[in-house]
Amino acid sequence: MLTFWQVAKSIEAEGNKMYLEFARNAPKREIAGVFFALAREEQRHFELFENLEKGKLIESLPQGPVSIDLPKLFDAIRIEFLIDEPAMEAMKDAETTYQQALILEKSSISLFNNFMMELTDEHQKKNVKTIIDEEQRHVTVIKELIDFVHRPKEWLENAEVFHSGEY
Numbered sequence: 001m002l003t004f005w006q007v008a009k010s011i012e013a014e015g016n017k018m019y020l021e022f023a024r025n026a027p028k029r030e031i032a033g034v035f036f037a038l039a040r041e042e043q044r045h046f047e048l049f050e051n052l053e054k055g056k057l058i059e060s061l062p063q064g065p066v067s068i069d070l071p072k073l074f075d076a077i078r079i080e081f082l083i084d085e086p087a088m089e090a091m092k093d094a095e096t097t098y099q100q101a102l103i104l105e106k107s108s109i110s111l112f113n114n115f116m117m118e119l120t121d122e123h124q125k126k127n128v129k130t131i132i133d134e135e136q137r138h139v140t141v142i143k144e145l146i147d148f149v150h151r152p153k154e155w156l157e158n159a160e161v162f163h164s165g166e167y
Contacts, residue, residue: 004115005053011108012046015039018104022097031145038138045131052124095149102142109135 002010016039023035109132116128 003053004118005049008049008108008112008115009046009053011104011111012042012049015042015101015104015108016046018097018101022094022101025094027094034141034145038141041134041138045134048127048131052127095146098142098146098149102139102146105135105138105142109139 019035019039019042023032023039026032026035112128112132112135116125116132119125119128
């Protein structure tokens with residue numbers, strides 16, 4: 001039977017692989033950058049779970065290099081997407097994959113929350129809670145991309161309405 005740590009590492013490895021694939025197929029460099037950043041966080045989570053599985057005491061989870069300013073990101077591609085119909089079509093075609101990412105992120109949050117209730121070690125709880133918080137931010141980013149796909153022109157024209165802020 002698999003331990004939680006093994007299942008968690010498997011989820012993070014799958015997330016890393018998925019985001020790298022999304023980055024390779026992204027219609028714009030800026031969108032690829034988002035997915036590369038998410039892939040790096042998933043890899044960081046994998047490494048943390050690996051250390052926790054080995055019983056290493058981790059005082060705090062090192063802050064990842066990821067900080068995505070969503071308004072700035074979408075401002076950078078606003079005009080390109082408004083005039084680049086093939087890029088918009090590629091984004092629409094990718095909606096199914098974004099939905100898959102959303103499902104994976106929400107599933108991992110649920111699993112990690114359930115497991116955290118069974119933990120007795122406060123350091124482990126703190127580390128798992130930090131990962132849950134980061135996964136929740138991943139959900140926010142993916143939801144923003146899905147919203148962008150559904151209403152690209154409105155989203156881009158009214159950026160201050162739709163953007164949720166810095167990730």
